[in-house]
Amino acid sequence: MAASNSVRVAAAQMTSVNDITANFSTCSRLVKEAVSAGAKMLCLPENFSYVGVKTGDSLLIAEPLDGPIMQKYCSLARESGIWLSLGGFQEKGHDDAHLRNTHVVIDDAGNIRSTFNKIHLFDVDVPGGAVYKESSFTEPGKDIAVVDSPIGRLGLTVCYDLRFPELYQKLRFHHDAQVILVPAAFTTVTGQAHWEILLRARAIETQCYVIASAQAGKHNEKRESYGETLIIDPWGTVVGRLPDRVSTGITVVDIDFSLIDSVRAKMPIAKHRKPFDFWRPATL
Template identity: 35%
Template sequence: MSFKAAAVQMCSGVDPARNVETMAKLVREAAAQGATYIQTPEMTGAIQRDRAGLRSVLKDEANDVVVHEAAALAGELGVYLHIGSTPIALSDGKIANRGFLFGPTGVKVCDYDKIHMFDVDLENGESWRESAAYQPGATARIADLAFGKLGFSICYDVRFPELFRQQAVAGAEIMSIPAAFTKQTGEAHWEILLRARAIENGLFVVAAAQAGKHEDGRETFGHSMIIDPWGRVLAEAGAAGERVIVADIDIAAVHGARAKIPNLKNGRSFVLDEVMPTGKGGVAA
């Protein structure tokens, strides 16, 4: 099965309505290039560091402007439209970092809440605590679609290979990794992590990213990518700016890569034994 996939690169601001206008323009551009699966980045609807300000513009899923527009676009264009994620207000005051997949009829296929929270302290004083505002998800998900089996992740999830391995063993042939990687971590790890997840699981990776200097002052790395199961970069966007990248995806390449290096099949369970040395080369009883 072959199809054309697109990754939409954005530089979302604090106003969801304005971000939706940009999203719609870029999604239409991707569809015009023949893409039938189109992915937008993490936090498509709003990027705002100030939590109170972010909460003031958020809606629940039923009333969210991104969700409403994405469903309409998917139905109008006859494509699978994957909103990499957008912030959704929850009833308990927390926020869900939630991705949505809409089918060609405009009906929601499924959603996915980011599992791993970006709680880190980086160099130069950059610090993030997603868990202070966001409710982590607890369910990994695979969608069995017309073109193949699609697995889900969001941004920081990429650093947890067990999430990808479990989905690959369960049949995932394409992994989505929408993101808003910081410039600092992106420069160090973005491409390495994406290619590693593709290679070690023998699958395609589609990673739509946020890019550039945002209204709230943060800077994201960009470099949206589409990668094949052998780890080759099929398409890549630049470091900044709104753009669309497109690549042809042939699911046969997944089965070809897994036949050459069948590490999913060859994996073995094992016991971890911690050795406690005592004196000259001895081992504690």
Template identity: 40%
Template sequence: MLAAVGQFCATSSVALNRQICNGLASKAALLGAKMLFLPEASDFISESKEQTFSLTTNLTDSVFLGDMKQAAKQNNIWVSVGVHEKAKSPNQIYNTHVIIDALGEIVAEYRKIHLFDVDIKNGPRLMESETTLKGPSLGKVVPSPLGKIGLQTCYDLRFAEQSIAQRQRGAEILTFPSAFTIKTGEAHWEILLRARAIETQTFVIAAAQVGQHNPKRASYGHAMIVDPWGTVLAQCENSGEPSLAIAPIDLTFQQTLRVQMPVMEHRRHDIYPAL
């Protein structure tokens, strides 16, 4: 089964972002992919907190998600995508990761549990908690045509416990829709993705925002698919244009590796706690 991972540069124009994502869904289907993975905040990247609140809706009212559901159904393809979701609290949102099946139905919703609050010297200062609520739970592992998927989002990548917990719940694939900064991406992006793949023996699929979204915000790109051995199977080039990378998800290879090197069974839960 083929997976397609995408990257593009979202802006505050929801209409333009919808158009780009629809195009990527059509292209992925033509290339034979059974599932398309799109970045965090595919619906928009705003220029201010006020604009974020004005553009955010609940999931049922989201025009962007309505388009993606239609695109999934028309192209007979599953879609993983990150969006903003209105919370019940005033001026608060969730950073939400949604999976849509090939019938155009939402089959999973995950709300990001680790918020990106950082102030890096000579680098970015981003305080996600100023607008966003922490998600309440790990989320379920979701069956898909590619395998069983554990949903995460961007900064979650830095917390190995979450990936290990999802592997223990049956995950064969971990997916990280992301918008890494350039500074952190250059230093850590590929290393973290390969580490999560190796330690959990899962496929890792990481869609990415790329380029200059507005004068204050730019993203690293380099969307990729990594196999359970830690090999990068496919990666998007940072061409400045919306792009896809395609790779097969070989669960037989994964199972062979897990039998030959049963790291989960070797864990010493008599010494350190199980997750």
């Protein structure tokens, strides 16, 4: 049983395809599992509702937040009585050639509580892998997002944001985040090399829980995601992990608020931090 100073969260792993109805069915099943496990919130990965076969397919299905796709997920949250973190929704952009990669947090009454547009876009020639240019069809976000929830004060990020620690520093030290969410669809090459170590580093340096829900396995002939959904505590320990890196399912953890307080009290880095203008160029 969860202690009185803790609350249960679930993180999902799945393999989205180019079928919105099939993905919603998978997400609905994962929601049922999370509710049965006593979780107050379920975190789903980036591109939970759709993964296209070709670059640009996502533009064809992109919708506003009040469109039918997101409204189905709002209804799912309300009917199930659970908060949802929906990472990487294809939100319609300012024109037909662009979308926003939007992290949406919905409460247990089905209301959208917060949104975050992915700031850092994945324009990368992956060594030994494919070439990606997310900016060709995606508008970058500019604003940090935090929101209070039953599992603590959440800092919102998406996938490639993980490689930019200053965002995570701001979420913790400027916006008082306790839990940072990283829904993702990491490539297999970069995931194998960097996924877990980056997530653990972000948890250690912010003294936050980090919840990283991942796309996993082969979506189609051209696209594969690394998987490995993880929940990491503020000391950097992996406390939640599915037994199989590419299976569909959930991992469940109790967020322990006293552990957050304890880690921060014993190693008070918030007090020890120096402002960026503290440093001066070296003089010869």
